[in-house]
Amino acid sequence: MRINENTLLEGKQVFLVPYNADHVPRYHQWMCSSELQKLTASEPLTLEQEYDMQRSWREDDDKCTFIVLDKQRWADPLFQEQECMVGDVNIFLIEPNDPSVAELEIMIAEPNYRGKGLGKEVTHMMMCYGVTKLGIRKFEVKIGLDNKVSIAMFKKFNFHEVSVSEVFQEVTLELAVDEALRDRLMEDMSFLQEREYHKAQESRHTATGHDVTNARRP
16 A cells, blocks of 8 residues: 555554565565465465565555564664564455455564564554554454464454354454444554654664665674
8 A cells, every 4th residue: 555655653662664675585585484374374475476566565555564673673773674574464455345344464473573562562553553544444364273372362352253264274353443442442552653754764874874774783
């Protein structure tokens, strides 16, 4: 989606930034993992296909994608942005005649960042963004039956199980957004800040006095 091409969302532990071409090599590296392919029900792609997918996610009106960055690491401008990537989060508008229904996907790809509450924070941030910016009124998630951690997390957000597919070995959960939930999301996420992504990048550039895309830590 074009709507988030210059949007940075700041949480307590993470930044969410638009998925750009610069992120593709790291993302492609992640998706060569058989573990992540299984967890995300994805097929392996070539690097060229991954670039095509990134362009699709940027241009298509039914996809909204953010890359998850380690906030503390990104605060050090000597790290390239790709070195701060820990995962991604997506909203897919799944009903052609009803843009208020969306599938939510989240992936914490870096193993060292799992089990630290990032998935919960990112999910909360993306739900807030979907409700307030995209007008989402119902969320759906599809999760592998053996991914007990993710199933438990979404149930804590009051998602409820609507179906189980033995063929695809996945469970579908849904959450309807009413006014009470909307108010609770906004109250709980009062710390969430929205900034201009390009200005934030320029600030990192200024902090080093040189192009951070070429920076390396000693």
